[in-house]
Amino acid sequence: MGPLIPNGVIPIEWDNIIAILIGIVFGFVLEASGFSSSRKLAGVFYGYDFAVLKVFFTAAVVAVIGVYYMDYLGYLDITQLYVHPLYLWGAIIGGIIMGVGFVAGGFCPGTSLCAVAIGKIDAIVYVGGIMVGIFIFSELYPLFLPIYDGYFYGNVTLEDSLGINPYWFVFIFSMIAIAAFVVSDMVRKKVKKIFY
């Protein structure tokens, strides 16, 4: 039956409308749970607030378990799902830059836009920085092209590249998530509380 759009259950013309609706809900939830505060986001790195880690880890675990159960029950064909292509060094370098930006600015690109929407000045500056970065990247595109385009490994998953049983991987991943939650809670108790 699923995925709904590729199998024609929902016509493909609804793509953008659904995207807008999901975007609105996502933005609302992000803001409502305080993710538009750079202090909350930076808290992961300083150890006084692990909400970001918990939220994203929980989301990933719930989604992956749900997807595999639906695949097992035949509601969703997992092979039809989009797998993001892997450009190895592009991903590593991009990840480092994004991480530095995250800890320095206190936003990830999504939450920064959310914070702009509620009028935070630091977020406006941050988004300005993103734009400058995009401009520089576009201007130097031919220079970055070998990394941007190279080291391509196809649309691989861990299942393909490491040859692990996906069910065991989901189980181990959930264990890691729970361990991360416990450890982060312990760290948070030790770190001096900060009011923000």
Next chain:
Amino acid sequence: MVKKKIAKVLAFRYKILAAILILLAGGLVLLPKYQKHEGIKPEELLSNTISPERYMTTDRLAHILINQDPSFILIDVRDEKSFASYTLPNAINIPLQKLFDEGSVSYLNQNQYDVVLFSNDNFYADQAWILCNRLGYKHLRVLKGGINEWFTTIINPVKPAENMSASDFELYTTRKAASMFFGVVYPEQVKAETPKVVKVAPKKVITIEKKKKAPAEGGC
């Protein structure tokens, strides 16, 4: 009292959630695995198989070949030896054993062309069709009766008896003409050469007469 009890339970809420997570993830590992059904649903395959649309008649194929329709690919599913001895014009040889080889799938699993599968009879072609259809390949047809039928209808059409209907005679003449296209020569074709010349002569006379009429009309 009730509030206190709820508070007691809620103190463990994260542990309960973690336990649920472990349970669900563990369930995924412990669930009995089963072979997933590949390709289209059995009911769909059955309805596709019953449908007469999957067959193409030899007359239709002859029509396509004579008109040199570029939207068709002919695929011969017999072995290389039979393919080398005789096949239909412009056919590609994909023996049944090599149906899902790397090179052949690109012919079968595509959306550009209509593919006509054939073998000596339609037996092997049907097998190939079922295998491909089950995997969800589209635009596949089977030549009804295969090359044998091709021979008895197109290459060597049976002359209808005198008491048969006019449509049979029409079909026969079309088939005969088609066979001539594919290189068959009939004895009457050779014999008919001399009377043909005689026939041509009066035709010429008629055209001359028309020409005579034409300027007279123009003058008015």
